[in-house]
Amino acid sequence: MRFASNKYYTYFFVLALLISLFIGGCGDSDVIEDPNDLTSIDYSPTSYEVPQIDGFPVMPVAPNNPLTVEGIFLGRKLFYDPILSADSTMSCASCHLPELSFTDNLATSAGIDGIFGKRSSMSLLNVGYYTNGFFWDGRVGTLEEQALLPVEDPIELHDRWPNVVMKLQRHQDYPADFRRAFGIDNKSQINRELAARAIAQFETSLISSGNSKYDRVVRKEEFFTEAEENGFLMFFDAAPGRLPDAECGHCHNAPLFTTNEYANNGLDEVLDLNNYIDKGRGTFTRVLNDNGQFRIPTLRNISFSAPYMHDGRFATLEEVIDHYISGGQYADNRHPLIQPLGLSEAQKADLLAFIRTLDDVDALQNPAYQNPF
């Protein structure tokens, strides 16, 4: 009886050991981590407040895309990373270089296939303040929508978003960056919308320093030279009777030096509004009167963003001013304020001197705007 009892006890002990080993073995397979899981990475985004520049409006922030330090960090990486292009040769920054006020010094830009588009790269400085559409024709309403388009444009980055998303999901760093920016739990949650939101956040952060000579004069920290003062007075028609109105301020009013509107500034003589080679805003709105109208660009840092106009036809600011002095070419929808100005050569030089007070080197050299790689 005692033997039998010991024997059964031994069997029971061995059986229990085997079961526990089995269970333990099962337990080992459960702790194999999901390689796509990101929840072990801390998600505690830090809200980002856009600095308030004297005289600037309050920055509007998209309610579905609040700015965070982590979102801007991710957006900045994506902006400069050629991973967004099909052959990994171009990024957003290829056509939007910070030292050129986020333009590229070309009349029109070529994409990865060497095909040139028909419009010039636009400055991104202060785009976060814009409320009336993006691109030269205003065809999208938000920066988030804007950021989606160049990736798939055949004359720009010429990739497909599903492919870009796959590259981002497989990347060694980006999944953690997306986690920190947007709190996703899994790499599979990386998508085009989040990438665009991050890029839009970075673009929103690209603002003036508030330290151009113009801004310093407005704050009464400095004075214009006589030439700059004359230019200022003509630009804003502030000395009627004594100096001519150069008609600039109507469309390039302070503080952003754009009114965010669209206009036909008389670049081409067109007797039939259907005959514009590039219909501009009309391409998007399908309104005949909008043909030949383009977004009025900012003049802040305009010195750095040559060549000028939507197609880069003018190499210098002097050529631009000459165009406006001439009154431009006739079209039925040419803006009524585009008319011969009657400025002398000296007044033209004064106007240019004032426009150069809008140079903002501090913005161009802001370390937070530079290539992080």
Added chain:
Amino acid sequence: MKNPIYLLLVFMLFLISCDDDGPNILDDVADVEIVFKAMFGDDPYIVNQTYDYGDDQIKIATFSFYVSDIKLGSSSNASEVEEIDFVDFSGVQVDQQSAEAGIRIVSSEAPIGNYPAMSIGIGVPSDLNKTSPDEYAPTHVLSKTSHYWADWQSYIHMKIEGTLDTDGDGLFDDVSFMYHVGADETYESLEIQTPVTIVKDEMNSILVEVDLEKLFVSATRLDIEAKPRLHTAEDLTVGHFLMDNFSNAVRLQ
């Protein structure tokens, strides 16, 4: 026991009789929308369409203005519908269909009732005209730098811009005109003596037509060729002419 009831009845009759003296406004509110529609004479105004202007022909590219202090009722007893808004026909009334529709500006609520009149301010009233666009978020109507002129320290109450064909060659390259009217003294306050009824459980749509031609023509026709430009806060003769004419140009439908 009966005396208090008689007293209550007398009091109620007194209340009703008081109500008859003013606009018949009840406490309930209803949805109200105000649609602005620009006309040129009898026709809906279309951006850059050709109209006769005396012996010349005219195209108007820009027609925009602020509206403010929109109230239902007489000035002494009114219900405010909207403090400030902006009407810009430039990108809206671009063809016959859109010109017929006008622009829905105000979507608000107002107490139901019968109102003997409606009042509208054309421009930015002086208290708000002390502010400037940088004080507003870019989505606010007063953030528009296109309608503010720092040198005047004033919003531009109204803009009209266009061109004339004076030689009849079909090209509108003879005269360009621009009238940017600002400064407190040109603010125009209108009281339109047309009854308005606000009905419960309905969207009450009030159509406000503005006849552009009547802004240019009252007892005399504005000589655009002679005075093609108003962009000053000093000589406001043309500005007063245009703004004063709003009283004849605006009508409720």
